[in-house]
Amino acid sequence: MIEALSIEALSSLFPPVHPALPLLVGGLLAAVARGRLLPVVAVAAPAFGLLNAVQLSAGDGATWTLAGYQLEILRADKLSLLFGYLFHLAALLAAIYSLHVRDRVQQVTGLLYAGSAIGAVFAGDLVVLFVFWELLAVTSVFQIWARRTPESLRAGQRYLLVHVSSGLLLMAGATLRLHETGSLRFERMELDGVASLLILVAFGIKCAFPLVHTWLTDAYPEGTVTGSVFLATFSTKTAVYALARGFAGTEQLIWIGAIMTAFPIFYAVIENDLRRVLSYSLINQLGFMVVGVGIGTELALNGTVSHAFAHVLYKGLLFMSMGAVLLRTGRIEGSELGGLYKTMPWTAAFCMIGAASISAFPLFSGFVSKSMILSAAAHEGQVVVWLTLLFASAGVFHHSGIKIPFFAFYAHDSGLRPKEAPPNMLIAMGASAALCIAIGCLPAALYRLLPYEVLYQPYTASHVLEQVQLLFFSALAFTWLNLAGIYPPELRSVNLDADWVPRRLVPAALGPPLRGLAAAWRIAIGGVRSGIEALVRRAKWMHSPTGRFGEPWQAGETAFWAALLFAALVLFAFWERGA
Amino acid sequence: MSRPSAGRGKRHVWDDPQNVRRLIVFVFAACAVVALLDLAVHRHSPFEHGELALEGTWFFYAWYGFVSCVGLVLAAKLLRRLVMREPEYYRPPGEEPEAAERSPEGDP
Numbered sequence: 001m002i003e004a005l006s007i008e009a010l011s012s013l014f015p016p017v018h019p020a021l022p023l024l025v026g027g028l029l030a031a032v033a034r035g036r037l038l039p040v041v042a043v044a045a046p047a048f049g050l051l052n053a054v055q056l057s058a059g060d061g062a063t064w065t066l067a068g069y070q071l072e073i074l075r076a077d078k079l080s081l082l083f084g085y086l087f088h089l090a091a092l093l094a095a096i097y098s099l100h101v102r103d104r105v106q107q108v109t110g111l112l113y114a115g116s117a118i119g120a121v122f123a124g125d126l127v128v129l130f131v132f133w134e135l136l137a138v139t140s141v142f143q144i145w146a147r148r149t150p151e152s153l154r155a156g157q158r159y160l161l162v163h164v165s166s167g168l169l170l171m172a173g174a175t176l177r178l179h180e181t182g183s184l185r186f187e188r189m190e191l192d193g194v195a196s197l198l199i200l201v202a203f204g205i206k207c208a209f210p211l212v213h214t215w216l217t218d219a220y221p222e223g224t225v226t227g228s229v230f231l232a233t234f235s236t237k238t239a240v241y242a243l244a245r246g247f248a249g250t251e252q253l254i255w256i257g258a259i260m261t262a263f264p265i266f267y268a269v270i271e272n273d274l275r276r277v278l279s280y281s282l283i284n285q286l287g288f289m290v291v292g293v294g295i296g297t298e299l300a301l302n303g304t305v306s307h308a309f310a311h312v313l314y315k316g317l318l319f320m321s322m323g324a325v326l327l328r329t330g331r332i333e334g335s336e337l338g339g340l341y342k343t344m345p346w347t348a349a350f351c352m353i354g355a356a357s358i359s360a361f362p363l364f365s366g367f368v369s370k371s372m373i374l375s376a377a378a379h380e381g382q383v384v385v386w387l388t389l390l391f392a393s394a395g396v397f398h399h400s401g402i403k404i405p406f407f408a409f410y411a412h413d414s415g416l417r418p419k420e421a422p423p424n425m426l427i428a429m430g431a432s433a434a435l436c437i438a439i440g441c442l443p444a445a446l447y448r449l450l451p452y453e454v455l456y457q458p459y460t461a462s463h464v465l466e467q468v469q470l471l472f473f474s475a476l477a478f479t480w481l482n483l484a485g486i487y488p489p490e491l492r493s494v495n496l497d498a499d500w501v502p503r504r505l506v507p508a509a510l511g512p513p514l515r516g517l518a519a520a521w522r523i524a525i526g527g528v529r530s531g532i533e534a535l536v537r538r539a540k541w542m543h544s545p546t547g548r549f550g551e552p553w554q555a556g557e558t559a560f561w562a563a564l565l566f567a568a569l570v571l572f573a574f575w576e577r578g579a
Numbered sequence: 580m581s582r583p584s585a586g587r588g589k590r591h592v593w594d595d596p597q598n599v600r601r602l603i604v605f606v607f608a609a610c611a612v613v614a615l616l617d618l619a620v621h622r623h624s625p626f627e628h629g630e631l632a633l634e635g636t637w638f639f640y641a642w643y644g645f646v647s648c649v650g651l652v653l654a655a656k657l658l659r660r661l662v663m664r665e666p667e668y669y670r671p672p673g674e675e676p677e678a679a680e681r682s683p684e685g686d687p
Contacts, residue, residue: 007678150671150674151670196647265651266651266654266655266658267655267658269651269652269655270655270656270658270659270662270663341591341593342591343588344684375625378624378625378626378627378630378631379625379626379627381626381628381630383626383630383631386625386626386631388629390640390643391643391651394644394646394647394651395648395651398651398652410593413594445665460623461620462620462621462622462623463623465613465616465617465620465622466622466640467638468613468642469613469614469616469617469638469640469641469644470640470643470644471642471644472606472609472610472613472644473610473614473640473641473642473643473644473645473648474608474644474645474646474647474648475606475610476606477644477645477647477648477649477652478648479603479606479607480649480650481605481649481652484653485660486653486656486657487652488652488655488656491663492666493663493664493665493666494663494664494666494669495658495659495662495663495664496661496662496663496664496667496668497662502671503669529643544647564679579607
């Protein structure tokens with residue numbers, strides 16, 4: 001498998017293996033490891049995986065022959081390597097964050113989930129991608145089910161249904177593509193037929209495109225405290241990678257992405273569950289990346305990839321801080337929280353660093369990545385898209401940058417005085433926060449890893465001033481709306497979204513005819529069943545001691561029936577010969 | 580829910596209304612300063628062919644940020660009238676609220 005790997009890599013610390021293996025094997029080891037070893041395996045697997053991944057270099061590859069087919073199980077280039085580093089880093093941070101968890105299901109599936117995402121980004125063909133795509137679905141759902149509540153069970157079932165369907169569409173598209181082009185290689189595709197359309201829809205479902213986005217806002221807030229940190233990292237960013245690999249420069253994605261940046265922020269403003277607010281804001285951030293893929297220029301793709309990198313760290317940090325609040329208070333609704341900075345100052349501070357990063361404040365990570373996508377849109381003369389992205393940038397500061405820390409840690413004093421988050425959570429949040437600041441202050445290190453040469457300069461006086469003006473006046477709007485009593489209060493509620501259609505409208509519309517059909521089926525099945533039962537009863541009776549075949553027969557009667565049967569046979573034989 | 584006495588009696592920074600007022604004044608003052616900087620800093624448009632002349636006008640980013648957020652909140656309030664339902668809307672009949680939602684998970 002690894003003979004094709006570079007000689008430089010072979011000469012380093014240890015022979016490199018396929019980058020998905022450390023985490024997948026780690027997951028299997030975690031399944032059998034004894035109690036005390038479990039946390040060691042959970043942290044060692046991504047750490048070892050990261051050491052392994054940095055030994056790979058662009059151009060490395062490996063194939064595996066299975067039943068006569070050559071599968072490209074490893075393709076390393078700058079795009080896959082960057083996502084590979086990112087996923088290892090995120091898995092390591094999430095593993096540290098989860099160290100206190102004593103639930104083998106979460107530890108095992110967390111590692112397998114991360115390994116699947118890494119396998120997917122290094123997949124060189126559509127079959128290998130499909131395998132890891134489905135593994136992602138199956139392993140990730142346990143991060144939801146492990147909460148072990150009726151709602152998490154139902155949300156997990158809906159999540160799994162959507163994600164497995166996405167995989168099946170990918171398989172169907174890959175099969176058609178093989179038929180059309182004779183190749184299964186995963187490379188840039190034109191949107192010119194059913195095959196590529198099916199593949200795009202498969203990617204789009206996992207990327208939470210509008211109208212198929214509700215699996216995300218439905219399931220992520222139902223995940224466990226630590227599970228949602230894993231979930232926020234891998235699935236959607238694997239989809240962003242797949243879009244960047246397969247559909248760069250597909251113009252339709254510009255508009256899809258622009259819609260994704262805008263519509264979720266309206267929901268985020270009125271949503272009470274703060275992890276659901278983060279889920280809506282996650283779609284908003286994915287929108288920026290999808291726009292970058294759609295524009296498809298070197299600057300735009302660099303922007304998408306760097307934004308995915310920054311996003312995983314700050315979004316993970318925000319989910320971590322809300323997870324710490326949920327762990328310590330048992331609450332996550334904005335209406336129930338407030339004033340937690342008094343006893344959770346570190347968590348509050350880390351949350352605000354995540355908030356500053358997602359808001360793209362200068363010196364924080366979002367600033368050096370998101371601005372590339374906006375600049376790329378402007379360079380292409382996309383006025384409406386640029387104005388939408390600018391609106392979404394102001395909006396994300398409003399709901400993620402201010403609302404999340406404000407309602408959780410400040411606002412009114414809820415009277416809750418929880419303990420500070422456990423040390424392992426603080427370490428993971430601290431490391432994530434440090435990375436957010438490091439990327440924001442020293443973007444050159446990240447820029448060097450990007451697929452194309454970076455000529456972009458984020459820190460110009462003009463750009464810094466524009467961004468600061470946008471954000472400060474967004475803050476002014478928040479302040480004024482609160483002082484004037486216009487800002488909508490946090491209310492315990494459910495907000496209907498596109499999933500109302502499959503969860504309420506379809507069952508309501510199809511309910512009566514389906515119930516009628518079910519009743520008719522029950523009657524038909526009941527009739528057949530009672531007929532068979534009557535036949536069996538009759539046969540049993542016939543063979544019982546009092547039945548016709550069970551009762552003792554007289555010798556003469558037996559001889560009569562035997563002779564009659566013999567005569568019938570003889571007649572039949574003659575008739576048969578005559579015929 | 581852990582409600583230890585630590586921090587209950589202590590007066591914290593935002594318990595003092597004076598500090599809250601100071602923060603609000605700071606926000607207003609900072610906005611005034613960054614807006615006025617528009618007059619001092621020469622801005623470069625990202626639109627290379629001048630497709631959006633409005634972007635080059637004074638205070639564009641300031642008013643766009645403010646109007647966006649006010650518009651966002653007003654529109655969201657309208658959306659709430661349309662889509663908000665009681666928290667039990669999707670809960671199957673007869674099912675109680677989950678205990679896990681009301682009590683913190685076991686501390687490590």
